[in-house]
Amino acid sequence: MKLSGMFQLPVLLAASLLATVSAEHTNNWAVLVGTSRFWFNYRHLSNVLSMYRTVKRLGIPDSQIILMLPDDMACNPRNAFPGTVYSNADRAVDLYGDNIEVDYRGYEVTVENFIRLLTDRVGDEMPRSKRLLTDDRSNIFVYMTGHGGNEFLKFQDAEELGAFDLADAFEEMWEKRRYHEILFMIDTCQANTMYTKIYSPNIIATGSSELDQSSYSHHADNDVGVAVIDRYTYYNLEFLESEVKDLSSKKTVGELFDSYSYEKIHSHAGVRYDLFRGGADAARSRLLTDFFGNVQNVEVDGAKNATVDDEMLALSRTIAQLKQIAEEEEAASKNASEGPKPESKSYKNLPSAKPLNDDNWWVKKLVGVAALAGCTGLWALSSYLESSA
């Protein structure tokens, strides 16, 4: 094991060198995380859902979006609009809609699950829809919102994700070649402190507010009864909706960041470019659709002369052959199993529910009486010995 690990090292190094050469990403993923429970944090869920609608609008399929919603707002008994979540008091867009797939919800939204998701340290039984199946050509958009503080983000009012934990998770992702570029966006109080500890390459980070600054909500809906969206997310969405109408948009990340102002957001939004290869200029010139939209270009390995029909024919022939082989093997194994039966493993069966009945009533009573008599005898004996001593 150790030996193979040593062999892998140079290979990995060479591969990572190659990765830095290849410039383009081939798939897009989005990790959208809300971390607040309870009805009065409605706006955090609507923040996340607005981002979900935006990336879905720009073509990222549900299978490549990991959506984490810690509480149920749409079907909450306190919601006057059943099955809907709105992010604007004009209630023009129902964010919950008819077609939504939530990957982690309720109590599943924990720091552990979030870190496991990023680093893909999950059990065998974890379904594919709940995993971040990225590779070294994946661009990932990570969006988080909730209540936070200096270098931490609260999850469900019960636990915290530290800035160091997040930085280490990104580093592990980089070492495992799980991303090409990451756009990290966070909307909480003192959000900019969350990305200060990140040290892995190719990450553009942005946050809503500086150290000791709060992140404010934008407005409330009187019928919903609570604030419906945060300022930072609101102005991000405003830009994305008005400027990035479809995948052909040439708006860059820099242009989005330039649109932030203290007058609008009421806090100082921060940006971090220094981790990015090529620095601020390269980072600023990245297209927004590189992170919010799904990549359209498909890379084909080598040119093929055969037409598609021929390939399909060849493929179906191979399938038929494989099927035949499999059938033969099955028949052979059947023949083999007819001989000596394989020894069945002896398993320990779990205790199952037992019927309660009055069988052996007398026996049980006698055992009880005998135990009682034994104890009395012991006590009598000990007291006798004590008195005689």
Added chain:
Amino acid sequence: MRLFTSVLTPLFCLVASAAAASDYHEQLVLKPLPQNSVLASFDFKSNTSVAQFEAHNFRYFPRSLAQILQHAGTRELHLRFSLGRWDAETWGARPWHGTKEGSTGVELWAWLEAGSDEEADQKWLTLTNALSGLFCASLNFIDSTRTIRPVMSFRPEGDHPNTTMTNMHLLHGVLPREVVCTENLTPFLKLLPCKGKAGISSLLDGHKLFDASWQSMAIDVRPVCPAGGECVLEIEQTIDMVLDIERSKRPRDNPIPRPPPGHELKCNTSKPYNSHDTCFPTDSLSAQEWTISQVFGKSMKGTCPLTDPAVPPVCIQAPHSRDVFTSAGVTELKVKENERCYLAPAEDDFELVLPHMPHEGENAKSDADEYVKPETPLLYAERSFTGHGQQRGGVQTIFTNPSPDTEVEFVYLESLPWFMRIYLHTLQARISHRTGSDKGETLAPEGDVIQEIYYRPFLDRERGTQLEVRMRIPPASTVFMTYDFEKSILRYTEYPPDANRGFDVAGAVITITTLTPNGKTSSLRTTGLLLNLPTPDFSMPYNVIIFTSTAIALAFGGLYNILVRRFVGQDEGPEVSLVRLKGKIRAAVSRLQSKTKKPGPPGMAAEVAGGKEKEAAKIE
């Protein structure tokens, strides 16, 4: 028209019997209920031959689910997503005799083929996790503490060959806290051949479904072997919901009820104070007008082209005296008494209109014209907590057999969390007969009621309690079953983020073995319970830290002070400035006093001023 119907009816019956062998059909049955409610039962049934299933050829059977079933060795699967409470007192017996109903939240039970219990547990883990990914629900939380193996309550519904039957393990799990919302409906619709785009499934809308008074989504997969035919694997997806007509007619953008303007109010004129400006509103109990598009928020978009055309897509169970108008091109079939079915055109929108039925006036109608009188259920059951305090509690379940002449036999199953430690010796059943007068109450020994008990005690943090009781209740009597329990104290990290809300306890499953008039078993579920456990103050650790820090600071400060200080006599040490300060203050006070008592001679004042100067010089 009459002739046409009479000709069509036998024809339809013939076709319907043939349809049973067809691959896919869907049907919506609407049933008006008392108090302006309507029960809508959607039924989608498709099947595939077992040989095709094993060869991975899927036509109507959803591939995503089939692969999970094959991977986890599942022979039969039952999955339920439910919300709300079925009001048996008003609405009567449950649809499908309660067999398509689940406990509030998510309920799953399956027969897995496995050689041993451990292998079954492994497959169960695979199954729950895979289903959690497919249905966007936290089914992966069904772990060993929530899994039970019922003995008497469930029987396989499908036809299983005897060889596999011996290796089949039944596992059952409930998540009472799980919310059911649009993200669960989305994958449910994606399993259907028409995917909610056409046919009756186009009526399903999360906004109305999750606003219903009661709803239950069910998925059942079972093998069916018709006599002499090839075995097929059948998947039946059903959705049942009770819609409050007035509530579901509210517009989507303005769902908050607002008081109607004064001139629209209907006043109870029998009140003595009724006048032009004083009004006591009457309960409008007469049937309201409603249409399919109003209560479902959408209209039906043609029929699903894959469905068996002979099965009418929409039926309504109401007296024939209830007026029903249809959109153009719809054929009405009178199937049996109190049931009408409608064959919809393939392309056009389908609409049913049930007009308002006034209880007064010329064409006055009664309730009997409006809806079929609900069937009395075989058994009523309700369950609640008794007792008070943070340490102990009790559970009381009340069973009522409404039938005047037949006794009812059933199995009562409870799956309780481990932190609810029940005392089995306190389990008792008290029976009260309702003879002629209400007061006639006789107590019978519990032995007559409780027939058999299967019990598996809890183990802390490993498994919950499983309690199965077979009971028999004589006609027209009520049984009170009670037991006590103790509440555990959880570890700090075991509390959920909203611990003060309480802990949900799954509803009890009651399987009635007394057959219904149709010769089928029926079942019902009690509502879930909300258990309040002693909950710590979660800021306590911080308080402890602060308190201990303070204590240490005080103790350390004092000790350090004593250790480093050198003690000397008062006269040995340098003159302490504090003592001087005190003397000065005293002198100043005495001067002030002497000044206020009598104005002193000018020489004295000079002396004082001189002294001050002297002192100032000293300080410098």
